[in-house]
Amino acid sequence: MKTLLPAGLLIGAASLGFALAGGLDLPMAMAAPASSPLSATAALRDPQGQVRGTATFTQQGMNLRVQVQVSGLTPGQHGLHLHENGRCTPGIDPATNTVVAFGGAGGHFDPGMSKNHDDPVADNHYGHGGDLPMITVGADGTGTLTYTTAKSSLTGMTGVLNRSIVIHAKADDYKSDPAGLTGARERCGVITRLNFSVRDYPLPGPQDFPEGVAYDAKRGLLFTGSARTGDIYAINASTGAVSKFANGGGQGRGAALGLKVDSQSRVWVAGGATGTVTVLSPDGFPLAILNTPKSPNAFVNDLTPAADGNVYVTDSTRPVIFRVTPDLKLSAWLDLGQTPIKYGPGTNLNGIAATPDGRALLAMQLNTGDLWRIDLKTKAVRKVMGELVNGDGILLDGRTLYVARNKDQVVSKVMLSADYTSGTLMTEEPLNGLRFPATLAAIGGDLVVTQAQLDKLQGGTPETPFKLTRFKKF
Template identity: 70%
Template structure:
């Protein structure tokens, strides 16, 4: 509990006996979020049907994006009169589950713990910034003698888009008053009402994956087979998903063929699957039936990280390296034993400056193969590279946490992993300049990584790579299909 900003007595005055003051319409609760950039969808709204433990709807909550804040309106019935703790929880599940604080199955335990986008691991007041307290710490619900509780407030701790996004998470009302200091939930008692926050008038289709530790990163599509491929950053498994039915099979098991991780994926004109191997420094090629064709190693050097790749019509496959300042190339040949990974472009002394963290990430090619577009995750810069003369031009900035790219005509979709959204960029005819026109959270994204066109739709992998080395991922892992916007 952070006490530097407000002591216990002050909190009791503001949030305890005086909690009704927080329920005034239009009240803004400062939470200290990072500013959102670009253009959000107009009229971004969501709704949650508030249910009791028997599944009966006992109220509703609405959520609306208002500038940098989110307006929340809640009405719930059938509760005991008095003050009730109210919080946003991590997962979009109003099912029974284990409450870690009690180590037993409780109603709505499936919603998980409090939403904590700042990683504070601390329960605090609704006015605490997210680096000090849970983003899910909300004002209490004041229930009258008739058993009905109502609240309307605006908070900048949470949003319907971006890293503080609450879509497909849960709103939970508890049995008791919140003391705004005791971890993990302010001694607010049992979970009595729960609702999943669903975006209004927006439809997606999810493809659930079977493994409990899949962490899907790459995604590719073979239109001839109607199959979507996705690879695991955790173990190198590659799944084949029927784009029509959603049926999923293990296409190629990781590890056994020297592939301990699978990042960027592409399908070539022969139906072969190319795999960027991350820290293994390898490019793997699989036949259309999943058999290993070749494993190509980059020259030994410290800290390899092959992240994404793209084929071009002349038989080249270009590969980004996120830690070594070089773009690699494989020249496709009829005899796989003669293929090698060569350093095609040394980025030293070019406008692309490598720094700490993940550098170049997603990469795509223009249809004629003349230009490559690649995004630098740690700087948010989008670059154009001429494959003929190797000239580099900065297209634009502002795409921080840019991961996978999808080029569709003169439109570029950029998956912004830690920001939980997809950006739409309109490109000039020569791909040399771009304008950010929209930023989409879809129906709630969990660290989206790469994208692929499937018919007139787009499929994105919800990788949850922020939970790869710690934390509890939301399962099942999934790919999500949506209409282009």
């Protein structure tokens, strides 16, 4: 018999006390078929690196089923937690402020930002999402645990892919911060998705926060820009070698958000709160720095070249779409206040793409989840669909639209109608664990997404190195 506990926790009836005894350039695999359940595993290692157990994770609708088997521990109850980082390396333990085994796993996974250790049935707003039932170890040093929870998952804002699971030396009191007085970290495993491969491009800077990404097929180069510094990197898509393409901080570019590469291999940069659009030569020299009207409320976010030779630019706080003509003159093209697009608090229009038929623009409104079609000839605006809240950068591939949904930590796939006036959400892909994905680019049959971690831009500790992640189109 199974018993459903508050806040979605489901464990065996024998363990209502929260314990249960006994028991391309690199080959990349396609995602498992949609009919296969999303699943992951973690090899539980001791501080010497020996595998002493396993944990398996299976997504079952809105719930996550976890099975843990471990050996070589002292008899009794042991605290069990999900931790923020996917590292089973030495590091600082916040409970003792000393370097300990598996300290690299960081603190408890806390998607609700509760900053509070609590029991496994506490809502994520009141306790860590990583606070789990204890595992009971028998006289032979082995223990097993099976539980099902709605507090965490393998996808979305509560996703635990590429995080870690840790077993502690002592029992959990389910109240003492930060870890319930559970003592030393004795087992650790990184949660890795099954049947899915990616390639990462790590970046060198500790404050890179890569927001935009673009690909120059002529030169085989990826470009990404820092939302914190405005630096722009060039990455060899074959080797992964990274070089500084353009320094930030100069010419008024303190941030680099949306990026595009045009047919002349020029790199276009949306400057965020600086209100600028910068055009860089193929070797990184600034050809033009275009200023939008002065405003304390500017936020130039993304841009796209269109078949008419112009480049169209979104501003996330001012209801206007700007246009840059081939002679590099910038002007306001469309006053959105006279359209169905209504700006509200937060980030409004963000990602933008031109349809391949040359007739329209598609623009993503992050705070509402609405996708809009804007006719280039008549300027008529039409809502294509909703359902895409937290939609950030977009990539249009024929009639397939990929949407980086930052806070939701997934890439969504949308199938659009032939005239781009309607769309259907097909699937949401978490890859191997996304960290606030912002923008996408295509390399042949692959996609590249930025793991921007913009949720950590104003506070918190980002996972480093920052990286871009490459994967097969799905």
